[in-house]
Amino acid sequence: MPDQSNRNTIIFVVCAVILLMAYQVFVMGPQAKRREAELKARGGDQVQTVPGAASAIQKATYLPRDQAAAKSPRVAIDTPAVYGSVALKGARIDDLYLKGYRQTVDPKSPAVELLRPEGAEHAWFAEFG
Structure with missing residues (x-):
């Protein structure tokens, strides 16, 4: 066969x-x-909205990064590689920087930002639960 x-x-x-x-x-x-x-x-x-999402009007108004981070209580993170904070509301990691990397080749330039709190422009965060 x-x-x-x-x-x-x-x-x-x-x-x-x-x-x-x-x-x-x-x-x-x-x-x-x-x-x-x-x-x-x-x-x-009409604009379609997702429950829990910010409306189109709220997206146009951004808070400064410090004010957006101050919306909820926080716990600081400081490791050899990264630093930042965790929002206690929702256990959201939304404030994180890389210690060993800079935005430009100048050693005095700001650290590379990985995550940004909700409410700030270009918000990016990690959420658990």
């Missing part, structure tokens, strides 16, 4: 591609059209 594993593999791949294409056309396509129609019916230019 000849080895038919190559033929079976090719048949499997072809069937899988056909199934994926059919799913895209017959399931995902109508859902996308339905969502577009709902948006147009609502007035298309």
Whole structure:
């Protein structure tokens, strides 16, 4: 009996591609059209908001970094490689700098910033839980 594993593999791949294409056309396509129609019916230019996310107006007004960090109580972090603080509200690490790296080649330039607190411009943080 000849080895038919190559033929079976090719048949499997072809069937899988056909199934994926059919799913895209017959399931995902109508859902996308339905969502577009709902948006147009609502007035298309409305901003979609996610629960818990800041509104468009709040995103336009940023706090200075120090004020954004002072919004919640903090615990300082100081290791040989990084320094910063952890926000106790939500156990969010959002204030972190690299000790051994500078923004420019000048040794007096500020340390490289890894994370920035929520409320500051270009906020970036790590959240647990």
